[in-house]
Amino acid sequence: MSFFQRLKDSIKQKTEAITGKFVAGLSKTSSAFVSQVSDLFSRRKKIDEDFYEELEEILISADVGVHTVLQLIEDLRKEVRVQRIEEPAKLQPVLSELIMKLMRNEQSLSLKQSDSGLTIYLFVGVNGVGKTTTIGKLAHYLKSQGKSVMMAAGDTFRAGAIEQLEVWGERVGVEVIKQQSGADPAAVMYDAVHAAKNRNVDVLLCDTAGRLQNKSNLMDELNKVFRVIQREVPDAPHEVLLVLDATTGQNALSQAKLFGEKSGVSGLVLTKLDGTAKGGIVIAIRNELKLPVKFVGLGEKMDDLQPFDAEQFVHALFSQMNDEDEVADK
Amino acid sequence: MMAFEGLTSRLQQVFGKLRGKGKLTEDDVNEALREVRLALLEADVNFKVVKQFVAKVKERAIGQEVQKSFTPGMVVIDIVNKELTDLMGGTQSKLVRNNKPPTVIMMVGLQGAGKTTTSGKLAKWLQKQNHRPLLAAGDIYRPAAIKQLQILGEQIKVPVFSLGDQISPIEIARQALQHAKQHGHDYLIIDTAGRLHIDEQLMDELQQVREAVQPDETLLVVDAMTGQDAVNVAESFHQQLALSGVVLTKLDGDTRGGAALSVKAVTDCPIKFAATGEKIDALEPFHPERMASRILGMGDMLSLIEKAQAGIDADKAAEMERKLRKAEFTFDDFLDQMEQMKKLGPLDQILDMLPGMGQMKGMKDMRVNEKQMARTEAIVKSMTKQEKGNPELLNLSRRKRIAAGSGTTLQEVNRFIKQFDDMRKMMKQLMGSSGKPGKGLKNIKNMFGKGMKFPF
Ligand SMILES: Nc1nc2c(ncn2[C@@H]2O[C@H](COP(=O)(O)OP(=O)(O)OP(=O)(O)O)[C@@H](O)[C@H]2O)c(=O)[nH]1
Ligand SMILES: [Mg+2]
Numbered sequence: 001m002s003f004f005q006r007l008k009d010s011i012k013q014k015t016e017a018i019t020g021k022f023v024a025g026l027s028k029t030s031s032a033f034v035s036q037v038s039d040l041f042s043r044r045k046k047i048d049e050d051f052y053e054e055l056e057e058i059l060i061s062a063d064v065g066v067h068t069v070l071q072l073i074e075d076l077r078k079e080v081r082v083q084r085i086e087e088p089a090k091l092q093p094v095l096s097e098l099i100m101k102l103m104r105n106e107q108s109l110s111l112k113q114s115d116s117g118l119t120i121y122l123f124v125g126v127n128g129v130g131k132t133t134t135i136g137k138l139a140h141y142l143k144s145q146g147k148s149v150m151m152a153a154g155d156t157f158r159a160g161a162i163e164q165l166e167v168w169g170e171r172v173g174v175e176v177i178k179q180q181s182g183a184d185p186a187a188v189m190y191d192a193v194h195a196a197k198n199r200n201v202d203v204l205l206c207d208t209a210g211r212l213q214n215k216s217n218l219m220d221e222l223n224k225v226f227r228v229i230q231r232e233v234p235d236a237p238h239e240v241l242l243v244l245d246a247t248t249g250q251n252a253l254s255q256a257k258l259f260g261e262k263s264g265v266s267g268l269v270l271t272k273l274d275g276t277a278k279g280g281i282v283i284a285i286r287n288e289l290k291l292p293v294k295f296v297g298l299g300e301k302m303d304d305l306q307p308f309d310a311e312q313f314v315h316a317l318f319s320q321m322n323d324e325d326e327v328a329d330k
Numbered sequence: 331m332m333a334f335e336g337l338t339s340r341l342q343q344v345f346g347k348l349r350g351k352g353k354l355t356e357d358d359v360n361e362a363l364r365e366v367r368l369a370l371l372e373a374d375v376n377f378k379v380v381k382q383f384v385a386k387v388k389e390r391a392i393g394q395e396v397q398k399s400f401t402p403g404m405v406v407i408d409i410v411n412k413e414l415t416d417l418m419g420g421t422q423s424k425l426v427r428n429n430k431p432p433t434v435i436m437m438v439g440l441q442g443a444g445k446t447t448t449s450g451k452l453a454k455w456l457q458k459q460n461h462r463p464l465l466a467a468g469d470i471y472r473p474a475a476i477k478q479l480q481i482l483g484e485q486i487k488v489p490v491f492s493l494g495d496q497i498s499p500i501e502i503a504r505q506a507l508q509h510a511k512q513h514g515h516d517y518l519i520i521d522t523a524g525r526l527h528i529d530e531q532l533m534d535e536l537q538q539v540r541e542a543v544q545p546d547e548t549l550l551v552v553d554a555m556t557g558q559d560a561v562n563v564a565e566s567f568h569q570q571l572a573l574s575g576v577v578l579t580k581l582d583g584d585t586r587g588g589a590a591l592s593v594k595a596v597t598d599c600p601i602k603f604a605a606t607g608e609k610i611d612a613l614e615p616f617h618p619e620r621m622a623s624r625i626l627g628m629g630d631m632l633s634l635i636e637k638a639q640a641g642i643d644a645d646k647a648a649e650m651e652r653k654l655r656k657a658e659f660t661f662d663d664f665l666d667q668m669e670q671m672k673k674l675g676p677l678d679q680i681l682d683m684l685p686g687m688g689q690m691k692g693m694k695d696m697r698v699n700e701k702q703m704a705r706t707e708a709i710v711k712s713m714t715k716q717e718k719g720n721p722e723l724l725n726l727s728r729r730k731r732i733a734a735g736s737g738t739t740l741q742e743v744n745r746f747i748k749q750f751d752d753m754r755k756m757m758k759q760l761m762g763s764s765g766k767p768g769k770g771l772k773n774i775k776n777m778f779g780k781g782m783k784f785p786f
Contacts, residue, residue: 057377063557066372127580127608128442128553157608159485160478167473181481212583245442249374249557251585272441275526277559300441300471 044088047080051088055095063249063277065284072098102286103293103310110307111294112238112266118196120204120229120236124222124263125243126255127210130271130297132161134243135205136168137297137305143172147202152192153178154185154225155209165207172302175199185209185221186228193232206237213258223262241294243269246279256285270308271297354405359391362406366626373625375588376561379595387413411622417591418618423600426574428546431516432464434507436543438536438571439551440563441524444579446475448551448605449521450482451613452577456517458611463488464515466506468539469523470495479521486610489513499523500538507543520545527566536571547574549602552593554581560589561596568597578616579605586625659754661710661718708736709746721750 044051052073059069072095079085079094113119121138123131132155139149151169153176155161162178169176177192189206196204208225211218229237242265244252259265270279273296282293293308363384370380391409427433435452437445446469453463465483467490469475476492483490491506503520510518522539525532540548550564550573567573576597578590581604590601601616710718712735717723724732724747733740 060371060377061558063374063559066368126555126583128444130442158478159481160474163474163477164472171473212580214584215582245553245555247440247553247557247559247563248555249585249589250372251374251555251583254584272526275440275559276528276562277557281557 047086047088047091052077059280061278062280064280065250065253065287068284068287071287099283100310102283103313114233114235114238117200118193118204118233118236119202119238120193120196120206120233122206122208122226122229122237122240122263123243123269124208124240124259124265125210126212127158129210129243129245129248130269131155131210131243132164132168132207133300134241134269134271134295134297134305135165135207136172137302138295139168139174139205140172140302141305142203143174148200149174149203149205150192150196150199150201151176152189152204152206154188154192154207156181156183156185156188157209161207161209168302186224189225189228190232193229193236197233213255219258219262222259226263237264239267239294240265241267241269242291243271244279244282244285246270246272247275247277248281250281250284252281253284253288256289256291260289260291265291267292267294269293269295269297274298274304354391354394356392359388359406363388363391366406366410369626370588370591373586373588373627374555374557374560374592375625376558376592376595379561379592382595383413383417410626414591414622414626415619417595418622419594419600419616420618422615422617423575423602424615425602426546432507432510432518433516433547434518434520434543434545435547435549436503436520436522436536436539436545437549437551437577438522438567438573439524440526440553441472443524443551443553444605445469445524445551446478446482446521447608448577448579448603448613449479449519450486450488451605451610452603453483453488453517453519454486454610455613456519457486457488461517462515463517463519464506464510464513465490466502466518466520467492468499468502468506468520470497470499470502471523475521475523482610489515499535500542503539504542518543527563527570533570540571545574547602548572549575549577550593550597550599551577551579552589554578554587554589555583555585556589558592560592564593565596568599573597573599575599575602577601577603577605582606582612586627587621588625590621591625661713661721661750664750665707665710705736705738705742706746709733709738709743712736721747721754 044054055076056069056073059072060066064072075098076091076095079098080091083094085091085094111119111121123135125131135151139151142149149172151165151174153162153165155165156179159181162176162181166176166178168174177188177195179188179191185208192204192206195201206225206229208222209218211222213219226237226240240263242256242259244255248255256265256268268282268285268291270282270293273279279296285291286293293313296306296308296313298304298306366387367380367384370383371377375383387406387410390413391406394405394409425433425435437449437452439445449465453465456463465479465488467476467479469479476495480490480492491502491509493502493505499522506520507518509515520539520543522536523532525536527533548571550567552560552564556563564573564576576590576593576599578587578601581587593599594601601618601621604614604616604621606612606614709732712732713724717728717732729743729747730740733743736743
């Protein structure tokens, strides 16, 4: 069975609705990319230096990251030698499988949960990437799974941040624990953790102020928030999710590295995939820092959040190529 | 692992190979430009823009005469920098002003780019120049966006015009303009909701706002961390709204900001402001030439080039390098080197400018002491000609004599000779047998980490 057949089968087992939504969201994103890629593979007759150069450009244009692209191309060259591949068309599935292998989550797809009692997720990231919105969406998502949810307004810095989270709280019907603007975010977290414990809530979602990863004082402040949560609930936070904007380029690597150091990032949320950016930098982050993508944001409404699935991701990224592969299979 | 080396360190290797030729050949240039290309891509400049740019530089560089005081690599860098600054917009560009106030400024861009914060900053900036701006809250979609603008307005005492989130942004803009006219505001800044450039409905809404108030400036707010997609976003906004300028935000981060170049290249709109912090006054006029060197990650390489042009004798420098590599470096050479350094200016600044040194944290702490330098000079001058050429000769009795002759102590002389020795070894490692600085640089870094000091 061909690689894509396997991929198709495995996707079919998933609920059609989710896949449909995912592909719809990504189709805008990937159409340019896909046509470029399939165009490259079908137009080129030889696997030569020009071919590799063009492929390199296509991957770079998806923000995959220079180092990772060079490495992918190197791996591809190796496969070409080993498998004695001569036609560019035969290289499509090889490339897809390379990326798939990189992006597939070995760990379970779902978010880690507490064995006993309260589960806490902390959201971190630079300014404007979509932390607060993602928390609103995730609250909705978890509620629809029957969980009781609470949110902590840990961004006491940005004007209107608390009010923004409160609007989301009303929207999705979830209580928000807050203090006044300018309060110590660690103190807000302390309050929130205790409120969540007292009320026997299942999941507490903690918002934090956006900050650039090179500001050491702000990163230390985040570290303090992290430690307070750790101290109050020993195995918490159960996930620290770094929210990344899909339009971000190479700087996302620096974000993942430095937020990782200060707040023990365990996974990524890739937002704004409903735009034209490809978010390929998550491939580089996965490659270099081993951080998995857990969720993707596909819009501004409360149900525009989907669990990340490497198979769907690659499927959507190469959907046009898939069809061609199918034809070739027959 | 981090892709943040910058062009300077990348080009070190190319520098070495290119040394000492009369004219730049195509091969020379290709080699240097390969590194330039990677540096630009790592800085997030769009690959198409990079392609055009590299082709242009290549055309200009091949056949260029390499002056005596220059290395060929520096010539290439010089051309790259000039072209880049040119492409970036050359000179600074000012905010438009309408003779018939109010001047209307409309802020547009993707979600999370920083429009609201920048609107507040711009108001503050205008206020500082004795203008009377009015802010209009046109983001009716994002929760609490209006509230955010109102808080900012309160902070800086600039009125905010709002009709809540149930009235269309077009109507808000229209009424805000009336309000500005009636109340004698000379600037109106309209904040709008972030939106995707492919969202037809919302882009259409912006066009209607535009028709309603005829803005003098339509500023696209772009996050400096944006990757390859910056060209699509900017091109699309420009097509639909005829932008007049760009504001680059979050430049206080550690991004190289190649998006600036991409946006400039596809819209040909000047970048008018740079936002450099979360504080309300962290907004500056944009300086194209600073951005050029930031994108290239060249630190102060450029000023070193300027100084080299003015000062260093290329023949002597080449000879010195040969000696360093072979560890033939003597006390005489050392004095010579000190003379050259003096000509260039304060030592710590020079060290900062040397390729690769900028990245070394330890270097920053290494204050060079001028007094110490004079004592060192005295020690060297108290050596005989033979001793200067053959450091191995310096036994205890000779050292005692030197200490007495230079008015220093035996301890000081010992320390200096030890440091000189270490330096020779270090230089040898640094240069390596191949002349590549790669591994050696790590060694030198370790040494500084352990508190190693230059012998002056
Ligand atoms: N199109 C789109 N917009 C999104 C998505 N996620 C968030 N946004 C928008 O991005 C903007 C910023 O989102 P926020 O949730 O305020 O971002 P944040 O990280 O909390 O921002 P700060 O707290 O200011 O650092 C808002 O306008 C959101 O509606 C997404 O997946 N797609
Ligand atoms: Mg927020």
